[in-house]
Amino acid sequence: MKETKKILLNSRPEGKPDNSNFKFDTENIPEPKDGELLLKSVYVSVDPYLRGRMSDAPSYIPPFEVNKPIKSLVVAEVLESKHDNFKKGDHVSGMLDWKEVQVAKGEDMMKVDKEKAPLSAYLGILGMTGLTAYLGLTEIGKPKEGETLLVSGAAGAVGSTVGQIGKILGLRVVGIAGTDEKVEMLKKEFGFDEGINYNTTENMREAIKKTCPDGVDVYFDNVGGDISDAVLFNINKFSRTVVCGAISIYNETSIPQSNSVQPFLIKKSSLMQGFVISDFADKHPQGVQQLAKWLLEGKLTYTETVEEGFDNIPQAFLDLFEGKNKGKMVVKV
Amino acid sequence: MKETKKILLNSRPEGKPDNSNFKFDTENIPEPKDGELLLKSVYVSVDPYLRGRMSDAPSYIPPFEVNKPIKSLVVAEVLESKHDNFKKGDHVSGMLDWKEVQVAKGEDMMKVDKEKAPLSAYLGILGMTGLTAYLGLTEIGKPKEGETLLVSGAAGAVGSTVGQIGKILGLRVVGIAGTDEKVEMLKKEFGFDEGINYNTTENMREAIKKTCPDGVDVYFDNVGGDISDAVLFNINKFSRTVVCGAISIYNETSIPQSNSVQPFLIKKSSLMQGFVISDFADKHPQGVQQLAKWLLEGKLTYTETVEEGFDNIPQAFLDLFEGKNKGKMVVKV
Structure with missing residues (x-):
């Protein structure tokens, strides 16, 4: 695989966002360097708070840049690892670009276990x-x-x-x-x-x-x-x-x-x-562990809506504002 | 000494308090029992918050009772001690009745040191x-x-x-x-x-x-x-x-x-x-110690107004609402 699809911010929305605010493009996939991972997106989270990052008003997180990829929480599969903590076939979650395939630093990724919970749960109840x-x-x-x-x-x-x-x-x-x-x-x-x-x-x-x-x-x-x-x-x-x-x-x-x-x-x-x-970034791993334990024990339940296909990510995001989701909205790539 | 003067709540004020809300009386002074101290008031603190306790509206501290003594922070001299931590001639501070002489439990009193700061300071900057x-x-x-x-x-x-x-x-x-x-x-x-x-x-x-x-x-x-x-x-x-x-x-x-x-x-x-x-009662002793140290080192300054005479305590309190004090108002008994 030499190329990947990606989704960029095309323009900043005025009021409610629409499809014109997004742009599809492709790029060459670089080789992972030492400490890096080659990752294939499996589930992409779409969230109302992303609307805030599409504007350039000051907020608690920096805005997305026009013509740069949108980012959100993504569960991905490791295709190739140059970081000691990960191996091919592992699954990770982290803030990643809306790309089918990309390279990211291993230190920014958290390993997730698909035996403990469905992978999509790591974007919601475990995200x-x-x-x-x-x-x-x-x-x-x-x-x-x-x-x-x-x-x-x-x-x-x-x-x-x-x-x-x-x-x-x-x-x-x-x-x-x-x-x-x-x-x-x-x-x-x-x-x-x-x-x-x-x-x-x-x-x-x-x-x-x-x-x-x-x-x-x-x-x-x-x-x-x-x-x-x-x-x-x-x-x-x-x-x-x-x-x-x-x-x-x-x-x-x-x-x-x-x-x-x-x-x-x-x-x-x-x-x-x-x-x-x-604010509590240092407590995330312990939090995910505790939540996963409760989920496995059947003490926690959740609802989610799963859309399918990389190309449908922007529409799934837009659907949030129409209330089309029940519970957490994710896209299976 | 067999009798002491005391100041009681005569009636609950409507709006601004006045002299009619207070009543002077006398009572016999009891003998201190084991663990108790016989105390002579030296400085009495008068504070705006006492106005709240004169009403019976619910608040964070219980109201004074009609025909019972008013209480505030008082610095007193130990006349007789039946508590191991105190001896005759010591000075203490604590929530005490407006009486010239009274008996109180040693465990409710905090020893204060007149070498470290003027006694009145324990009602203000050290109170x-x-x-x-x-x-x-x-x-x-x-x-x-x-x-x-x-x-x-x-x-x-x-x-x-x-x-x-x-x-x-x-x-x-x-x-x-x-x-x-x-x-x-x-x-x-x-x-x-x-x-x-x-x-x-x-x-x-x-x-x-x-x-x-x-x-x-x-x-x-x-x-x-x-x-x-x-x-x-x-x-x-x-x-x-x-x-x-x-x-x-x-x-x-x-x-x-x-x-x-x-x-x-x-x-x-x-x-x-x-x-x-x-809320921080357990930290009061350490707090007083730190404040006394800064006071001794000349790092803290304060202003106070000192009225004189036990009989003038109610008037000193009333004067607070006329803004007659500069800084902390206390009465030297």
């Missing part, structure tokens, strides 16, 4: 989704057995994983979601103790009080806004709020206003902390 | 003021040499101590206060690098950016509200906000609104944490 849930909850939330965990955006890929991990760790777990179906799913599929449908609940503050009678010790926040305002009235002394997402206020054009958190934080000696998953 | 500044800054703020520390309410007793400790620890320190005189004092008396007068500054966000050109790593927040909203735009990755007070919004009758903090916390992997000084 960023699972690590965000596990490390956000454990490193910032610091949950203790018997405490109450409240999760907003609970039916999402991260939220549903957070709730399941909460149950494994012996917490009372309550989830907030937007439809009765989702609330049912939280309880039946993911083992949450209680759920709240914020769209049909008039008084969120009271609903949280009722479902969390001992108060909230850990709040895993995916939404911000009014829901998080209501949570403030129910936090316990020494409670921890894991600020993971603020989906309810991302698209507001002016700076959104909410209840001042300071008096609540003082009264309850309470902590709020934001994070991105790269 | 709650100093501990609030030192433990809030070090335990939550976790400052590192070379970082930038921003302090709001910087001219107050806590704020001016925070700034001085920041300088001792090798930080760039910027203070926010409400008059040009206070800003001058921050720089001349307390060694702050820069000051901002929020009453004469139109664009706080820009003023903070200008005085903190490398961004804010630690924000010690005594005020909340608009000032803290402006700080959010200037926080650095992994910054820590020590939420110590929210004086600007305590008296609002409805729940005050501010910029939603969540998007800022996520973008900067940033932490906000509230506290009260009792």
